[in-house]
Amino acid sequence: MMMSKKFIAVTAVLTATTALAGCGSKSTGSSSSNGDTIKIGANLELTGAVAAFGTSQLNGIKLAMEEINSAGGVNGKKLEVVSADNASKKDESTRTATKLITEDKVDVLMGAAISGDTFAAVEVANNKKIPMLTPSATNDDITFDHKKNKLNDYVFRACFIDSFQGKVMADFSADNLKAKNAVIYTDNSSDYSKGLAKSFKSEFESKGGKIVAEESYQTKDTDFKAVLTRIKTLNPEVIWVPGYYEEVGKIVKQAREMGITAAIEGGDGWDAPQLVDIAGKENLNNTFISNHYTSEDPDPKVRKFIDAFKAKYNTVPDAMAVLGYDATYMVADAVKRAGSTDKEKIKEALANTKNFEGVTGKISLDKNHDPVKAAVVLEYKDGKQTFNTKVQP
């Protein structure tokens, strides 16, 4: 009896592993030596809490890599993307970054998708002197540590920062919507949300608006009716909810069901196809978000990218995919200007990025390694993002 049990166990494990080994090994590009390729290590959230962001970003990166390679590569060398999963955990992100540098010997690091995981990799890049470009980490301190007043020499980003987003939406509320009263409803467990709330508040108040209440919720909350009832009695013109799509979708749905018709606004954390499913199409009317780009943009560069992305993945790219795509081109551009894969030269070239033409607009990096670029304000109409206005920095 014992023997047969053991036998079953062994066979089960063996079949499982062989079956998985077959499906599992999907490396991007060939693993040749560094001589004729430029290796980019992508430290991304492919599983765990924000897997949707990392996966989408990797799609953008891969598309850019294929395009660059089919156009002859950079300096006669092909790009190769090595991706590794950090499971949306901080300590794993440190290890993933180290693995990409020491085991895979990458020339440039990309990632992570969210600020917390990026923080964990910043010191690895600094210590190993490998340039790192995060496509979408928006926390102000990633590239420039404000507490220590020190620039992270090897760290760059391709997106605008948190404080800019809050400012854009506060200006939009005061100038375009002519709002006088606003309620702030923050995700208290998210630093991103708190950052956006802070910059919105200071800008909105400096424009003469009034914040009538500041409420908060926690990630993974599902019932927001108690707070929304209180907000309803205050009758604000704008409700600022700078959270992530999961909770925001429920907040919008419950608010509309309770008869709150005020404009609800948020940042790029709203931008995921799941938002429409959670909130419902008609509930999203009269909501506005700031974002990195819009799929409605008639610019031929944007159209070309969207067509290519749709052809490959059969879905409309979200902001994460676009930023991954742009960041890959930024790296390619820097390597081309550096003329070699020397880490120091790539770092210098990245820091000197000027008027780089990306899908998300013209990108120039300032002295803090942060891009100076425009943000777009989008309005949801029947579940579709429509372009409302573009805000220059």
Next chain:
Amino acid sequence: MNKRFFIGIAISLVFYGVVQALISGEILNDFYIDTLVMLGVNIILAVSLNLINGFTGQFSIGHAGFMSIGAYVSAIMTTNLGYSFPLGLLCGCLAAAVAGLIIGFPTLRLKGDYLAIATLGFGEIIRIVWLNNDYVGGAAGLNGIERVTNWSWIFFGVLVAVVVIQNIVKSTHGRAMISVRENEIAAEAMGINVTKYKVIAFVVGAFFAGMAGAFSAHYFYGIAPTSYNFMKSFEILVFVVLGGLGSTAGTIIGTILLTLLFTYLQDIPEWRMVIYSMILILTMIFRPKGLLGNVDVTKFFKKGGASKNGGTTTTP
């Protein structure tokens, strides 16, 4: 403290020396050092939880809470206040032990599921305290912590944890703890102060959990409240249960296997959790008591006339 004990220590030190030589000779690169540190941290966590869950039989799922206290207190000491790492480490351990004491008295009158829920709640309270405290960075946590932990720190940390816990278990106090696990009423009838031993188990367990927290905080550059949610507590619990409740060697082997498994599945993210979970399920079906549950490894090394109360230790 017999001959066997010192042989165990000697073997461990040789192991330490070999690895240190490999690191100094740059044969082991940073990725392997990362993995070794991660292994060490997990072993300390699992072995200390095993004292509470495995030997004393108190079902605690708030271990990540103790770990976070060690991590935060040590990081505040070194990063915010500028003290040295050894002092920060000590304060972190002590703070966690005090938390173990505070949580111990009111909740240890609870049993089984009720205790589990109380410890779960405790872990979450600690996390929420960090989350809403701007002095420690709120949701973003503390970043820019200097990397101090290295192979030597982690090795001697593991050694101290294993030796201390193993010696407690083999002592009178350990026997008392095991009797509490087996039958509280019988233990009390024999004159054992049940609450006292439960509190001791919690304090010692929390002390080492704090140590693991301090080591990991000073290796991975930053800490955030999300790293210490109840999923982390479960992760530690899984190490212990898979390795074998009440077996130090089993716990260590279980931890090493699962940590390495998780590391090497990094390249196939689509299947990572599937394989990981499947191995857990299969182990629990075919080895319900864990890999080394109810097996005393030291038995294999003992021959006929070995001393009966030998404080044998296992190499980490």
